[in-house]
Amino acid sequence: MRIAIAGKGGTGKTTIAGTLSRELARRGRQVLAVDADTNPNLAVTLGVSGPRAQDILGLPRNLMTRQTQSDGSTKVVFTADPEEVLREYGVTGPDGVRLVIMGKVGHGGAG
Numbered sequence: 024m025r026i027a028i029a030g031k032g033g034t035g036k037t038t039i040a041g042t043l044s045r046e047l048a049r050r051g052r053q054v055l056a057v058d059a060d061t062n063p064n065l066a067v068t069l070g071v072s073g074p075r076a077q078d079i080l081g082l083p084r085n086l087m088t089r090q091t092q093s094d095g096s097t098k099v100v101f102t103a104d105p106e107e108v109l110r111e112y113g114v115t116g117p118d119g120v121r122l123v124i125m126g127k128v129g130h131g132g133a134g
């Protein structure tokens with residue numbers, strides 16, 4: 024099951040995403056949360072402590088690439104093993120929700 028939460032600024036997206044993730048994880052689901060906000064703060068809602076949340080590395084942009092197939096069509100493929108990516112870039116909150124962050128602006132001018 025994939026759930027995407029998007030909408031206007033300040034309408035509770037992060038709160039709903041975090042609460043839903045934690046509740047599903049507590050009920051035994053495997054949950055991977057992806058924070059795609061350029062100013063990510065889902066980690067804190069998931070219960071990841073402030074300093075640990077600050078240190079989460081954003082996913083690099085080269086994890087997927089387009090491959091041209093023999094029939095000329097293109098296919099998007101992973102450049103690394105997804106489980107390994109999760110081990111390297113993911114953090115786990117107190118309810119077992121795994122989180123990765125994409126779209127994080129690393130430094131001024133990088134956005």
Ligand SMILES: Nc1ncnc2c1ncn2[C@@H]1O[C@H](COP(=O)(O)OP(=O)(O)OP(=O)(O)O)[C@@H](O)[C@H]1O
Nearest residue numbers: 030031032033034035036037038039040060062064
């Ligand atoms: N159901 C609710 N009732 C009252 N306050 C709420 C509710 N849901 C969220 N809030 C509060 O509203 C504010 C905005 O919530 P949140 O950060 O989840 O929104 P957002 O859509 O993710 O915002 P942004 O667009 O800035 O990322 C927060 O202070 C949050 O605590």
Ligand SMILES: [Mg+2]
Nearest residue numbers: 036037038060
């Ligand atoms: Mg938000």
